[in-house]
Amino acid sequence: MLKREAEAADRIFHALADANRRAMIERLTRGPATVSELATLLGVTVAATVQHLRVLQDSELVRSEKVGRVRTCQIDTAGLRNAEAWLRRQRAAWEQRLDRLGAVLDDQSKESGS
Amino acid sequence: MLKREAEAADRIFHALADANRRAMIERLTRGPATVSELATLLGVTVAATVQHLRVLQDSELVRSEKVGRVRTCQIDTAGLRNAEAWLRRQRAAWEQRLDRLGAVLDDQSKESGS
Numbered sequence: 001m002l003k004r005e006a007e008a009a010d011r012i013f014h015a016l017a018d019a020n021r022r023a024m025i026e027r028l029t030r031g032p033a034t035v036s037e038l039a040t041l042l043g044v045t046v047a048a049t050v051q052h053l054r055v056l057q058d059s060e061l062v063r064s065e066k067v068g069r070v071r072t073c074q075i076d077t078a079g080l081r082n083a084e085a086w087l088r089r090q091r092a093a094w095e096q097r098l099d100r101l102g103a104v105l106d107d108q109s110k111e112s113g114s
Numbered sequence: 115m116l117k118r119e120a121e122a123a124d125r126i127f128h129a130l131a132d133a134n135r136r137a138m139i140e141r142l143t144r145g146p147a148t149v150s151e152l153a154t155l156l157g158v159t160v161a162a163t164v165q166h167l168r169v170l171q172d173s174e175l176v177r178s179e180k181v182g183r184v185r186t187c188q189i190d191t192a193g194l195r196n197a198e199a200w201l202r203r204q205r206a207a208w209e210q211r212l213d214r215l216g217a218v219l220d221d222q223s224k225e226s227g228s
Contacts (some may be wrong), residue, residue: 080205108182
């Protein structure tokens with residue numbers, strides 16, 4: 001289970017580590033788009049866009065559906081939520097540590113003041 | 115400027131796309147640790163840990179300082195904040211879109227009800 005979660009996180013962060021894939025996500029948060037529209041936006045070939053789409057789909061950041069000859073993509077919030085949750089946990093742990101350090105410093109200043 | 119930001123985001127997400135590097139960050143949010151301590155935690159060599167450390171430092175996720183022969187690492191919040199900010203922007207854009215869709219549906223149901 002933990003291994004599966006780690007592998008999912010690997011995939012999500014790997015998918016996000018590319019400016020073109022982030023640009024696709026930024027576009028799709030504003031609404032669905034076809035593969036051709038995304039290719040035009042990025043200024044790359046449809047084949048390259050399909051490759052990026054595959055990476056984004058594998059990490060649950062984007063979903064797509066083909067109707068006739070047109071494949072339409074939309075955001076899949078599962079991946080974004082997972083990535084954000086991991087980062088939020090790190091910040092919470094870090095802030096708890098700062099709070100504890102602050103409490104220790106408070107106690108010390110009270111002791112030296114008494 | 116935008117290109118520099120994109121390159122920074124590439125580096126941060128690439129750094130996070132590795133379970134060992136994420137484990138180092140998880141450990142360091144709870145307080146500083148030496149390279150040897152991190153190597154023991156991960157069950158890898160000191161040399162491998164130093165490689166991971168370099169990637170984490172390049173993306174401003176971790177800082178380190180060498181005193182005598184001991185290198186101590188601590189969290190650098192700049193990288194985590196950057197990654198979280200990008201994800202938060204995507205969620206905000208997505209939620210705005212849902213709000214707009216909700217408003218359109220509300221209007222439609224009012225119109226059909228009148």
